[in-house]
Amino acid sequence: MTSAAQAAPANERTYDVQRIRQDFPILAQQVHGHPLVYLDNAATTQKPRAVLAALEHYYATDNANIHRGVHELSSRATTRYEEARAAVRAFLNAADDREIIFVRGATEAINLVADSFGRRLRAGDEIIVSTMEHHSNIVPWQMLCERTGAVLRVVPIDDAGEFMMDEYEQLLSPRTRIVGIVHQSNSLGTVNPVREIAARAHAAGARVLVDGAQAAPHQLLDVRALDADFYVLSGHKMYGPTGIGVLYGKRDLLESMPPYQGGGDMILSVSFEKTVYNKLPYKFEAGTPHIAGPIGLKAAIDYMQAVGLERIAAHEHELLAYGTELLAEIPGLRMIGTAAQRSSVLSFVIEGIHPHDIGTILDREGIAIRTGHHCAQPVMARYGVPATARASLAMYNSRADVEALARGLKKTIEVFS
Amino acid sequence: MDDLRDLYQEVILDHGKHPRNFRKAPAANRSAHGYNPLCGDQVEIFLELDAAGVVQDISFQGSGCAISTASTSMMTQALKGKTLAEARALFEQFHALITGTGEPDPEKLGKLAVFSGVREFPNRAKCATLAWHTMCAALENRAEPVSTE
Numbered sequence A: 001m002t003s004a005a006q007a008a009p010a011n012e013r014t015y016d017v018q019r020i021r022q023d024f025p026i027l028a029q030q031v032h033g034h035p036l037v038y039l040d041n042a043a044t045t046q047k048p049r050a051v052l053a054a055l056e057h058y059y060a061t062d063n064a065n066i067h068r069g070v071h072e073l074s075s076r077a078t079t080r081y082e083e084a085r086a087a088v089r090a091f092l093n094a095a096d097d098r099e100i101i102f103v104r105g106a107t108e109a110i111n112l113v114a115d116s117f118g119r120r121l122r123a124g125d126e127i128i129v130s131t132m133e134h135h136s137n138i139v140p141w142q143m144l145c146e147r148t149g150a151v152l153r154v155v156p157i158d159d160a161g162e163f164m165m166d167e168y169e170q171l172l173s174p175r176t177r178i179v180g181i182v183h184q185s186n187s188l189g190t191v192n193p194v195r196e197i198a199a200r201a202h203a204a205g206a207r208v209l210v211d212g213a214q215a216a217p218h219q220l221l222d223v224r225a226l227d228a229d230f231y232v233l234s235g236h237k238m239y240g241p242t243g244i245g246v247l248y249g250k251r252d253l254l255e256s257m258p259p260y261q262g263g264g265d266m267i268l269s270v271s272f273e274k275t276v277y278n279k280l281p282y283k284f285e286a287g288t289p290h291i292a293g294p295i296g297l298k299a300a301i302d303y304m305q306a307v308g309l310e311r312i313a314a315h316e317h318e319l320l321a322y323g324t325e326l327l328a329e330i331p332g333l334r335m336i337g338t339a340a341q342r343s344s345v346l347s348f349v350i351e352g353i354h355p356h357d358i359g360t361i362l363d364r365e366g367i368a369i370r371t372g373h374h375c376a377q378p379v380m381a382r383y384g385v386p387a388t389a390r391a392s393l394a395m396y397n398s399r400a401d402v403e404a405l406a407r408g409l410k411k412t413i414e415v416f417s
Numbered sequence B: 001m002d003d004l005r006d007l008y009q010e011v012i013l014d015h016g017k018h019p020r021n022f023r024k025a026p027a028a029n030r031s032a033h034g035y036n037p038l039c040g041d042q043v044e045i046f047l048e049l050d051a052a053g054v055v056q057d058i059s060f061q062g063s064g065c066a067i068s069t070a071s072t073s074m075m076t077q078a079l080k081g082k083t084l085a086e087a088r089a090l091f092e093q094f095h096a097l098i099t100g101t102g103e104p105d106p107e108k109l110g111k112l113a114v115f116s117g118v119r120e121f122p123n124r125a126k127c128a129t130l131a132w133h134t135m136c137a138a139l140e141n142r143a144e145p146v147s148t149e
């Protein structure tokens, strides 16, 4: 594809994607006899060598339990763990390290808020989410409604997959206690105007939880500029390990919330007469945490910041536009999700070919995409499709990857013709 | 590409695009619902069993991938006129074919042998067998939907 290389825009030339690819050892392999084209990044991202090295280094040299030891290894492990907290704080531009709680993933972070913040809800209170939420930002709220008699309200999306601000305004009321909104949709790629959504929620006296699981690897974040009350992350979707996630919460709010789980580390003192809970952030980190998780996550954050999140975003934006262009040439293909503000996701269906069959045929070409409902069944229902095929981009994807996708789709159509 | 051609054989593509017995059976006295949460495939099987336990009519509705639609379509053709016991025995043959376990008898399988390519695609086995599991549920008149997960 020399013509494509010549036509490559400035960003592709200055952004050295080949060098970045070399930092991700998993990418250098053949699948079914073809070079791997990994386009399932919204499900999970691959890990740069720096993350693998950080995990190895931690277990090889510093491993010990944190916070309670007087010995050298324990103090090193504690230092690394707390350094990671500071790195996440800086990544989110939060005000204070104590606002960063380590959890298992975005799912656990949302469950923590639904459980702990949720205890202040009463029958008749209202919770608002949008149609484009991941199941993890729907089900914990439904469970909370079951427990309390609160009511879940849903902001619809339009045909392009955009959040309907006017309908949202209609749903907000003095009964609204919390609004759960995805920053970037995993099934549509829509990037939501969360700052405005938060402002309107605050005007109604409600709190806002922003699900940043998908946004985090694709844009520079600033929770204070967004004025999010809660912001949640999943480490594995931002080049870090699985099993580690983050709950950011405004300090006064977290202070006012009861603990989520009980156990070691989350207490100051325990007696059968009276147990005193620990301060933030430990109040919400019961038991021995996944110590290596934050350490790996910090390495991932360092890696993204070294490349530069704005440069990553520009590269991916360019690729998304190129991919959208190439897919538009595929006969019978319909994009699902065409919001004006969209990032890193190409979700589509092809007339007469089920997404599952598309996925199998692409797989035989070494191309990894996801097919199914993407844990967003209400989105599928909104578009009247049982499933979509979804290619999702990351910082290491190249023009060659989306060209391979387009070729693979043409082949799929051949098989079915 | 060859194993793809083995998977997506002409007959399978044809049944995938033009499923047979794709309707509600007017006199159905058994039915069941099947669901594959992984890919969203939905199927509803309708059976008309006579007093002797012979399948007088069998049909289906739903949406699914080429493999699952073709499998359902060809199953309905294969089972018409069969007894309950014969239907179950055929499922065993088909299951052996799909999973590559045991020795399926090509004579008993007949046209269903075109699904032999699925063996090379273990993550598609559920697509091919959803209809059959659902058919068994319908025979037993099970109320709860069949799920592959």
Ligand SMILES: Cc1ncc(COP(=O)(O)O)c(C=O)c1O
Pocket: A042, A043, A104, A105, A106, A107, A108, A134, A136, A137, A182, A184, A185, A186, A211, A213, A214, A234, A245, A375
């Ligand atoms: C938008 C969004 N929110 C939340 C989650 C849940 O993340 P995890 O499964 O890592 O907890 C996902 C994962 O797919 C997601 O895409």
